[in-house]
Amino acid sequence: MDDERIVALYWDRNEQAIEETAHKYGAYCGQIARNVLDSGPDAEECVNDTWLHAWNAMPPQKPSLLAVFLGRITRNLAFDRWRRNRSEKRGGGQIDLVLDELAECVSGADDPAHAVQAQELAKEIDSFLAGLSEDKRAMFLQRYWYADSIRTIARRFAMSENNVSVTLSRLRGKLKTHLHERGYDS
Amino acid sequence: MKKEDLFDLLGGADEKEVMNAREYRAQKTRPAWVKWAALAACVALAFGAVVGYPLLFSGGSPEVAGNYPPGVTVVSAQTPDPVSAEMDNQQFIESDAHWNWWQAYREKVAESTPLQEGLNGCYTSVMAQLLEAEDENTVASPLNIYIAFAMLAETADGNTRQQILDLLGSPDIETLRQNVRTIWQSNYVDTPMVKSLLANSLWLREGDNFNEKTLQILAENYLASSFRGQPGSDEMNKALQQWTDANTGGLLKEYTKDLKLDPSMVAAIMSTLYYKAIWSNEFYAEDNTQEIFHGTKGDTDATMMHRSDTMFVYRTDAFTAVSLGLIDSGSMFFYLPSEGTDVNSLASDPDVLNAIWHDNDPTDEGWAVPLVNLSVPKFKVSAKTDLLDAMKALGLTDALDPGTADFTPLREEGENLFISTAEHAATVEIDENGVTGAAYTMMAYGEGALLVEEEIDFVLDRPFLFVVTGMDGSVLFSGIVRNIE
Numbered sequence: 082m083d084d085e086r087i088v089a090l091y092w093d094r095n096e097q098a099i100e101e102t103a104h105k106y107g108a109y110c111g112q113i114a115r116n117v118l119d120s121g122p123d124a125e126e127c128v129n130d131t132w133l134h135a136w137n138a139m140p141p142q143k144p145s146l147l148a149v150f151l152g153r154i155t156r157n158l159a160f161d162r163w164r165r166n167r168s169e170k171r172g173g174g175q176i177d178l179v180l181d182e183l184a185e186c187v188s189g190a191d192d193p194a195h196a197v198q199a200q201e202l203a204k205e206i207d208s209f210l211a212g213l214s215e216d217k218r219a220m221f222l223q224r225y226w227y228a229d230s231i232r233t234i235a236r237r238f239a240m241s242e243n244n245v246s247v248t249l250s251r252l253r254g255k256l257k258t259h260l261h262e263r264g265y266d267s
Numbered sequence: 268m269k270k271e272d273l274f275d276l277l278g279g280a281d282e283k284e285v286m287n288a289r290e291y292r293a294q295k296t297r298p299a300w301v302k303w304a305a306l307a308a309c310v311a312l313a314f315g316a317v318v319g320y321p322l323l324f325s326g327g328s329p330e331v332a333g334n335y336p337p338g339v340t341v342v343s344a345q346t347p348d349p350v351s352a353e354m355d356n357q358q359f360i361e362s363d364a365h366w367n368w369w370q371a372y373r374e375k376v377a378e379s380t381p382l383q384e385g386l387n388g389c390y391t392s393v394m395a396q397l398l399e400a401e402d403e404n405t406v407a408s409p410l411n412i413y414i415a416f417a418m419l420a421e422t423a424d425g426n427t428r429q430q431i432l433d434l435l436g437s438p439d440i441e442t443l444r445q446n447v448r449t450i451w452q453s454n455y456v457d458t459p460m461v462k463s464l465l466a467n468s469l470w471l472r473e474g475d476n477f478n479e480k481t482l483q484i485l486a487e488n489y490l491a492s493s494f495r496g497q498p499g500s501d502e503m504n505k506a507l508q509q510w511t512d513a514n515t516g517g518l519l520k521e522y523t524k525d526l527k528l529d530p531s532m533v534a535a536i537m538s539t540l541y542y543k544a545i546w547s548n549e550f551y552a553e554d555n556t557q558e559i560f561h562g563t564k565g566d567t568d569a570t571m572m573h574r575s576d577t578m579f580v581y582r583t584d585a586f587t588a589v590s591l592g593l594i595d596s597g598s599m600f601f602y603l604p605s606e607g608t609d610v611n612s613l614a615s616d617p618d619v620l621n622a623i624w625h626d627n628d629p630t631d632e633g634w635a636v637p638l639v640n641l642s643v644p645k646f647k648v649s650a651k652t653d654l655l656d657a658m659k660a661l662g663l664t665d666a667l668d669p670g671t672a673d674f675t676p677l678r679e680e681g682e683n684l685f686i687s688t689a690e691h692a693a694t695v696e697i698d699e700n701g702v703t704g705a706a707y708t709m710m711a712y713g714e715g716a717l718l719v720e721e722e723i724d725f726v727l728d729r730p731f732l733f734v735v736t737g738m739d740g741s742v743l744f745s746g747i748v749r750n751i752e
Contacts, residue, residue, distance in 0.1 A: 109289075148289070149282040156278050164271070183277075184270040203279045210284055216370060222288035225277050239738065241547055241594050244360045265268070 091139035116228035117159035336502035379453035379739035395615035396657035406746030408706035422677035499530030514539035518705030547592035562750035597736035647696035654689035687713025
């Protein structure tokens with residue numbers, strides 16, 4: 082079923098919307114959840130929670146890209162859950178590695194102004210991404226949006242894992258410089 | 268800012284770009300994961316003449332094909348310059364030059380990939396003809412044979428040409444020509460990481476009146492160098508061997524030393540492929556063990572390389588297949604027949620190439636990604652095959668029969684010409700770093716007289732089939748290992 086019709090089902094408060102969504106995007110969201118959370122049951126719950134959140138969000142929302150809309154919900158839910166879990170145990174999924182990599186780009190300090198700046202920062206990140214070539218942008222987002230493993234990315238790009246790591250490392254350096262130059266998080 | 272905040276922030280990235288990143292994955296159906304594949308193949312069609320050809324083997328040490336014997340006139344085709352020849356693997360992979368090359372290359376591969384499914388029929392027929400045997404190891408280069416046959420079709424007309432077009436799955440010669448160009452573009456790679464070098468040549472008898480238009484088509488579309496001289500002369504034979512060795516990295520010398528053009532030959536076509544790439548994940552020599560290989564001629568000792576990893580595995584009733592990626596290139600697939608299945612039957616099993624086409628496609632039921640305890644023997648297989656019988660079996664009967672053969676596009680008195688000699692030889696070797704191989708096919712035109720998620724163990728300790736593919740899925744090499752000697 083095409084996305085427009087699925088969204089229409091949400092707006093009609095028709096529960097078939099969830100069934101169709103789960104059928105079409107279950108694998109997509111499941112992969113994101115599993116990248117962030119080590120535990121299969123946790124990831125599954127996240128995906129189920131995603132459908133509930135989508136149900137509550139539509140209406141009023143009318144996403145133009147349903148996949149990313151749902152994926153973003155899953156990503157947020159999974160990351161929240163990871164934060165809750167982490168006092169108990171370290172994840173073991175990709176997320177610990179992804180965060181350690183991202184730590185290179187930021188000061189690590191508490192930053193009360195950050196909440197205020199969030200909107201502007203989001204724009205900066207988009208402008209950073211817009212400045213990358215298509216391939217590098219795709220690779221960056223696969224790692225830091227989808228939290229895909231280096232191995233998975235290497236396979237998709239037909240590259241060695243080492244090559245992917247090196248490329249990502251350079252991109253993180255660029256992001257750090259990009260944020261610094263614009264006065265963020267110095 | 269904390270790293271968690273950055274991760275949160277990134278979640279708000281432009282949704283179109285997020286979608287594109289995902290679709291980037293969807294477009295990429297061909298994985299490439301190998302670390303060291305070196306393969307060479309060569310095909311020859313015999314006309315009668317000699318040509319010199321500069322080949323660039325930045326990594327290896329084949330002889331330079333520069334100076335050809337006197338008495339041989341050479342017109343060399345222009346091949347693309349190597350990419351970043353001054354860099355080593357690591358420098359190249361980390362450089363922007365790699366990114367630039369990769370982006371351009373990806374477009375070429377995207378054009379060639381859709382053609383591959385149409386070639387499966389031809390590839391399967393060729394494999395069935397060349398790989399089935401009793402006790403001997405067999406190996407061939409389907410892509411190389413495809414290109415050689417395409418050149419043969421350019422020189423043929425009427426039903427002789429039609430039979431070749433039918434085998435190659437092309438509706439007409441123009442489509443075939445365009446397809447070869449496209450495939451050539453996506454399989455010619457000369458970077459510090461991958462060598463996949465294709466070369467063609469024409470060997471023409473001095474004094475004959477060859478059709479300039481056909482020679483031009485072969486030069487422009489197939490980048491064929493041309494050599495003119497006296498077939499049967501030492502100079503001509505030496506030049507032929509020299510050119511072939513240079514374009515196959517010297518990997519086929521055991522066969523090229525006997526390559527010669529008979530004095531009765533009028534012309535020949537020679538096509539070569541040299542390939543060398545690196546496993547995406549190499550094997551470690553310290554993990555190797557000595558094991559028994561249960562060959563068709565009895566048990567022998569084999570050095571087994573091992574790796575335990577999640578891998579793409581494809582299963583049918585007849586076989587289980589595992590694929591290993593090659594950096595910046597295609598993959599090598601290993602097919603272990605099910606107990607009770609004859610390895611020969613895999614050579615003509617269409618599922619063998621279907622597996623390649625569904626590689627890395629998680630929606631295909633045959634593929635799974637379990638943890639695999641892989642044991643692969645280090646091996647080198649070489650074989651030379653008389654191609655005449657195979658051509659007959661493949662339906663190219665007219666070309667072989669002086670009564671029916673029509674090679675008028677090559678020479679005005681082309682009705683007298685027919686294919687009198689054709690042979691294919693190949694070798695493939697794999698080790699901890701990757702794969703090395705070579706192959707050639709020779710077809711000569713004579714005149715006159717007629718001649719004719721789970722865990723599985725994948726242990727390749729008995730006869731198996733293998734296939735090496737280019738990034739676009741072209742079948743560069745295939746073979747059956749029956750014995751390790």
